[in-house]
Amino acid sequence: MSLALYRKYRPSVFADVIGQEHVTVPLSNALESGRTHHAYLFSGPRGCGKTSSARIMARSLNCEKGPTPNPCGDCQSCKDLVANGPGSLDVIELDAATHGLVDDARDLRDKAFFAPVQSRYKIYIIDEAHQLGPGAANALLKVVEEPPAHVIFIFATTEPDKLIATIRSRTHHYPFRLVPPGTLAAHLEKVCNSEGVKVDKGVIPLVVRASGGSVRDALSVLGQLLAGAGKDGVSYEIAIQLLGFTDGALLDDAIDAIAAHDGATLFKTIDRVIESGHDPRRFTSDMLERIRDLMIVDALKDSTSNSILRDMPDDQMERMRNQANRIGTANLSRAADIAAEGLTQMRGATAPRLILELICGRILLPIGDNTEAGMLSRIERLERAENIAPLTTSSRSSETRTAELKESTNSAHSVSDVTLSKAEEVKTTTPTKDSAPVTTPKVPGNFDIAALRRAWPDVIEDVKKRRRLTWSLLSASAQVLSVDESAITIGIVNAGAKESFERSESDVILRNAFIDVVGLDRKIAVVVDPSIDTNTPAARETRTSEAPGDAVLLSGAALLAKELGAKIVEGK
Numbered sequence: 001m002s003l004a005l006y007r008k009y010r011p012s013v014f015a016d017v018i019g020q021e022h023v024t025v026p027l028s029n030a031l032e033s034g035r036t037h038h039a040y041l042f043s044g045p046r047g048c049g050k051t052s053s054a055r056i057m058a059r060s061l062n063c064e065k066g067p068t069p070n071p072c073g074d075c076q077s078c079k080d081l082v083a084n085g086p087g088s089l090d091v092i093e094l095d096a097a098t099h100g101l102v103d104d105a106r107d108l109r110d111k112a113f114f115a116p117v118q119s120r121y122k123i124y125i126i127d128e129a130h131q132l133g134p135g136a137a138n139a140l141l142k143v144v145e146e147p148p149a150h151v152i153f154i155f156a157t158t159e160p161d162k163l164i165a166t167i168r169s170r171t172h173h174y175p176f177r178l179v180p181p182g183t184l185a186a187h188l189e190k191v192c193n194s195e196g197v198k199v200d201k202g203v204i205p206l207v208v209r210a211s212g213g214s215v216r217d218a219l220s221v222l223g224q225l226l227a228g229a230g231k232d233g234v235s236y237e238i239a240i241q242l243l244g245f246t247d248g249a250l251l252d253d254a255i256d257a258i259a260a261h262d263g264a265t266l267f268k269t270i271d272r273v274i275e276s277g278h279d280p281r282r283f284t285s286d287m288l289e290r291i292r293d294l295m296i297v298d299a300l301k302d303s304t305s306n307s308i309l310r311d312m313p314d315d316q317m318e319r320m321r322n323q324a325n326r327i328g329t330a331n332l333s334r335a336a337d338i339a340a341e342g343l344t345q346m347r348g349a350t351a352p353r354l355i356l357e358l359i360c361g362r363i364l365l366p367i368g369d370n371t372e373a374g375m376l377s378r379i380e381r382l383e384r385a386e387n388i389a390p391l392t393t394s395s396r397s398s399e400t401r402t403a404e405l406k407e408s409t410n411s412a413h414s415v416s417d418v419t420l421s422k423a424e425e426v427k428t429t430t431p432t433k434d435s436a437p438v439t440t441p442k443v444p445g446n447f448d449i450a451a452l453r454r455a456w457p458d459v460i461e462d463v464k465k466r467r468r469l470t471w472s473l474l475s476a477s478a479q480v481l482s483v484d485e486s487a488i489t490i491g492i493v494n495a496g497a498k499e500s501f502e503r504s505e506s507d508v509i510l511r512n513a514f515i516d517v518v519g520l521d522r523k524i525a526v527v528v529d530p531s532i533d534t535n536t537p538a539a540r541e542t543r544t545s546e547a548p549g550d551a552v553l554l555s556g557a558a559l560l561a562k563e564l565g566a567k568i569v570e571g572k
């Protein structure tokens, strides 16, 4: 690749400028109708087409058949001003960043009055215009105020507010913007096609994110990836390594663990993040982005979210829909707050890993937080716990869970896999106030619940081949809750589905599917886990209008507080 991609794909006409239609369309119309102005200001972030557009504007103005938005491409001026062409004597580019431009500005002031050498207009493109010193600006002002008919100025700047007001007020201002991800992705795909290099699905979205919406940055990152492409093109793994992004599998494991309130797996995942050399800050920021994506998925449901997160591979989309459902709106919003706050704390922190672990602990354990979001997510969790077992045992079940979370928060580095409370236990234990020993069974640690959850879609596919009924009971409404030496516990959405599952002896089918797909032979235990799909806005609305109010709010908080031996804030 001899030429950098961003130079090679630099546009020569407005129609080829990416993602700036709000600017290029009115400019094209002005050229078409001949209502051009003598001074323009192109502002906007770096790398989104200001300078290229200034050159295109000059080319369009000076085409022999112009001014026209569609320069002919055949005349001398068009050839001179084509992207990466030799340039024209009548189009003068000055970079205010290199020096104050004082001398150049005086020179310009003197020469501007001479007619153009061979074209219609003498066009000055002044880049980084906000860096014009006062001397240079004043020298220019004279010409900008009363320009000869053949002179046109195009100022380009990232900081239009810093351009002196007397000049700015004489320009037509066109603000350029960062390019939306969808538009940028489509452009990058085109570039890959014309370069003849295959890239794995998922690579382009990584490039788009790395570029932050700048076409120039995106093409420069892509250029680096393409340069290192092997026979089979650019693989997702190579892109991850080069761009330093968090491995999606780690992110999925972390989010799955949060969804399952599974502290042990979550902290193990953090350990893997650090062990594999990922930067904790980067991981936190990726996690925050994922939570944001999940909020979008949660808000839009189904197909509509696909048009916003269109760069997601389909299987990833499906996984995220599932995750969003299980975590719930209130918990997502709260997790986002915690992650964002933690990210700020990480700036300059000497122990970012510690902060990452604290973030995860807080996401798992919403207590001592009397904000509305904190309350809401506590209620969500209590409702889930209550729905797992009858009222008398519900506090026991959430106690077991809470104790487990507490434990995993305390001993982040030595946790082993811990199962959620098993169904049998919930039935036999009764809550006692102080003395109830936490009997959460411990497991040697060789059961990777995250791996099991990853394999779940394949298990379901296998079930489908065995028995359609079992498949239909599981496919949209079940999840893996835990695994230990004796059983794999499956959460199923409601009591009816659980009953059908048991009556139809579907556990044998599922057990065999697990043996086939994962090679793990375990008894199947089933519990009702309504958290799987009770988080639709409609369902929540019904709940809110039927039930709670302050009383429930308080009792919910008090219950959790009692369990943790914490003090509830008085009042309210």
Ligand SMILES: [Zn+2]
Residues within 6 Å of the ligand: 062, 063, 064, 065, 071, 072, 073, 074, 075, 076, 077, 078
């Ligand atoms: Zn031409």
